[in-house]
Amino acid sequence: MKFLVTLFFLGVSLFGAAKVVKVDARFQDSKSCKACHHRIVTEWEESWHSRSHYDNDEYFKKSLDYYARKTRKSINSTKIKCATCHNPRISITSTDEEYELEAVMGLDKGSAIDKAVNDASIHEGINCVVCHNIDKIHDEYDASKRGINRVEWTQSGVMTGPYKDAKSPYHKTKHHNFMDKKPNDLCFVCHANDRSRNGLVFTNMQQEYKKGSKSCVECHMGEKHKDVAATYKMYNGEAKIRSVRNHGFKGGHIATMWIDALELKLQEKKKNLLITIKNPQPHNIPSGFGSRELLITIIFKKGSKILKEKNVSLTTYYKRKKGRVSTPHLAKSASKDLSIPAGGKRVLKVAKEQGATSVEVELNYVLVNPEIRSLLKLKDPIWSRKNYITRATLRF
Ligand code: HEC
Ligand code: HEC
Ligand code: HEC
Ligand code: HEC
Ligand code: HEC
Structure with a gap:
């Protein structure tokens, strides 16, 4: 036995x-x-x-x-x-x-x-x-x-x-x-x-x-x-x-790699602005690690004057015990997945600013969202740097 x-x-x-x-x-x-x-x-x-x-x-x-x-x-x-x-x-x-x-x-x-x-x-x-x-x-x-x-x-x-x-x-x-x-x-x-x-x-x-x-x-x-x-x-x-092949394994930390990684389309529909973000890549964006962030900056203009600036963040927040802020590795739960799916798209609806004659939308990628940057007291500017992806303009 x-x-x-x-x-x-x-x-x-x-x-x-x-x-x-x-x-x-x-x-x-x-x-x-x-x-x-x-x-x-x-x-x-x-x-x-x-x-x-x-x-x-x-x-x-x-x-x-x-x-x-x-x-x-x-x-x-x-x-x-x-x-x-x-x-x-x-x-x-x-x-x-x-x-x-x-x-x-x-x-x-x-x-x-x-x-x-x-x-x-x-x-x-x-x-x-x-x-x-x-x-x-x-x-x-x-x-x-x-x-x-x-x-x-x-x-x-x-x-x-x-x-x-x-x-x-x-x-x-x-x-x-x-x-x-x-x-x-x-x-x-x-x-x-x-x-x-x-x-x-x-x-x-x-x-x-x-x-x-x-x-x-x-x-x-x-x-x-x-x-x-x-x-x-x-x-x-x-x-x-x-x-x-090249052994540089270039990815999210290399700013130039982000250029045109996503596609952007703007449409006016009644009193709203529709922002379509398409992801031609075969994996989600953001992805790879938790707490990455896709930043959408929306600027409504009247002529050359800025009427209003809005920032939308697509990221995931994590919680550990008792609802406390958490890094991905300690998490019990995660907020809703807002990433742009592989080969798919996400459409955002934003109310049009009254009196605006045009709108400019810009996409940027940030390696670590503000919550985790402050939790871990990250110092190197690479973690908060905005990596430019693409922009589009629509005239009303
Ligand atoms: C993350 C995994 C990974 C690491 C780390 C890595 N390699 Fe490779 N290596 C590969 C893959 C995958 C290929 C095949 C690429 C292809 O031909 O499709 C390859 C190919 C090669 C080749 C064949 C020639 C070529 O470029 O395709 C050599 C030689 C080589 N690697 C040497 C090295 C050396 C030396 C290092 C360390 C400095 C290294 N590799 C690090 C994954 C890796
Ligand atoms: C004295 C020269 C020399 C050194 C030092 C050397 N290699 Fe190589 N290696 C070669 C040669 C020659 C080839 C064959 C290249 C070919 O067939 O085109 C090769 C091929 C390879 C391949 C491809 C094997 C395959 O079957 O496709 C890999 C991977 C590799 N080396 C890794 C390494 C790694 C890792 C080191 C260091 C730990 C190293 N080599 C050190 C000479 C060397
Ligand atoms: C059609 C091209 C393409 C293919 C295929 C692809 N990727 Fe990517 N990947 C990208 C682009 C574009 C980005 C965003 C910018 C950059 O990092 O290049 C990215 C980003 C990444 C990142 C960094 C994400 C982050 O924020 O940390 C990792 C890791 C990654 N890819 C791994 C993979 C792995 C593993 C595969 C295979 C399953 C893969 N990729 C297949 C294009 C591709
Ligand atoms: C042994 C585990 C391991 C394997 C195998 C591996 N990776 Fe990685 N990879 C990692 C880790 C860990 C990191 C993060 C390193 C860091 O940021 O400190 C990483 C980072 C990356 C990045 C991000 C680079 C950047 O600049 O943001 C890319 C892209 C990537 N890997 C692609 C690949 C591809 C393609 C393969 C297959 C050929 C591969 N990896 C195989 C563990 C691995
Ligand atoms: C299942 C394999 C795996 C294990 C286990 C793992 N990691 Fe990673 N980790 C990765 C890969 C792959 C990446 C690269 C992802 C990317 O860059 O998109 C990564 C990236 C990271 C990053 C982001 C680094 C950067 O430069 O942006 C952090 C932070 C991290 N890991 C922390 C940890 C910690 C802490 C542990 C242990 C508790 C751990 N990882 C265990 C696979 C692993």
Whole structure:
């Protein structure tokens, strides 16, 4: 009987706990790839994947600190929790109550957990050996299992990629469909089912995604173009010209990316102004993370004189216990979803200002809404910056 019980627990823990594969020092750092993949490494350095570590993103850091404070857990165990997607090569994937006690008493300095969290090897966040060491994606797992809990790693030194015939003097290579024909599967390892501690799913690009649309990499890594994948002269003294993409993963933090991301149409109907916002993208906007904000500025004019300015904010507010303001990760409930659906539209009706001869409407995107900016005391201007999308004018 005892034997059966042990087996049962063993089975559960094998399924539940992420398996860690130690990355050899020769591959841990993107600097080791630069000699042969210079272009790719410099593109990636500009991306926000390179900033997903606690020390490199103010918003992530302050959200994590806030989460630890409100759940009365140590910063280290919270870092391990968020590492699931933000720092997937961390060497410890869970902590227990015993550790919490040690941490409260300040006795955890130099412990295995403290070392794992502060290890230099994970300082680059989502780097080359995150995506290119994924060997298996378990799409049959429960949707809540993401990041580390959804993948198996290759042996250290095996780089998975889009080519079936790649050869390298520095590492082994392996082709995978999720690097080639089905790249969305790779993105959905982390960009899906982001949920609060109370199980509230506050963003889910996998569910929103309109099937049959372009794949994530076609927009966020750009179109395929011809260039060498590695400068090393591997093939009869030459480097092969390949189809490659850009590793900048440009997205919401890059102001210029917002230009024309949405379409705007204005119509006059009786005493009202109808504002139609169309979203041609295959995921909602705002989306990706909670508390993003779409700002609509409406200016009624008489000739060149401004009669009235109105601002409408499309964002989501979160509440935790007792109706208190909350970050997405601590939320029990969310306000109504006002985002513009993937491939869809939203129409706003605004009363026309009396005497107006024209109206100007402008759309902007803000990374963090005012409520969360003030809750977390965010300082960097990037969080409140208005990223211009489009504008339209209608004469009455
Ligand atoms: C977020 C995941 C991700 C990260 C991080 C990442 N890559 Fe890639 N990489 C991909 C995908 C997806 C492709 C396939 C693109 C395609 O051809 O459609 C790719 C392709 C490549 C290729 C083949 C050439 C090309 O551009 O298509 C090389 C070489 C490569 N990556 C090296 C690197 C290096 C070096 C780093 C670290 C600086 C890195 N990658 C970081 C996802 C990633
Ligand atoms: C000494 C040169 C060299 C170094 C250093 C190097 N690579 Fe490569 N890598 C190559 C060559 C050559 C290829 C094959 C290019 C081709 O076939 O066009 C390659 C191919 C790849 C591919 C594509 C594999 C496939 O099957 O599609 C990936 C991914 C990759 N390297 C990642 C990395 C990462 C990550 C690092 C750093 C940890 C790294 N490489 C360091 C030379 C190097
Ligand atoms: C291991 C988890 C993981 C995988 C796999 C992953 N991402 Fe990400 N991605 C993240 C995290 C975490 C961030 C946020 C980093 C930050 O802001 O600090 C992010 C940010 C982004 C951004 C926002 C950049 C910006 O400027 O706003 C884009 C776009 C993006 N990822 C696209 C992709 C695409 C496309 C793929 C698939 C090829 C992919 N990601 C795969 C975790 C992942
Ligand atoms: C047809 C082009 C297109 C495709 C395909 C696409 N996106 Fe986007 N995505 C955009 C545009 C446009 C934006 C808004 C401006 C920007 O970030 O480029 C955006 C924004 C984002 C953001 C930032 C949102 C924020 O506010 O933080 C992330 C993350 C993202 N996309 C991930 C993905 C993932 C994952 C996929 C695949 C399921 C995908 N995108 C497919 C065009 C696309
Ligand atoms: C399921 C995977 C996953 C887990 C677990 C996760 N995140 Fe994220 N997180 C992401 C992805 C993907 C993005 C990028 C979304 C985007 O930019 O649109 C992101 C972005 C963020 C951002 C926005 C960063 C920016 O620069 O705008 C914050 C803040 C954040 N996460 C906080 C946390 C905290 C705190 C935890 C742990 C309590 C955590 N995340 C756990 C996937 C995850």
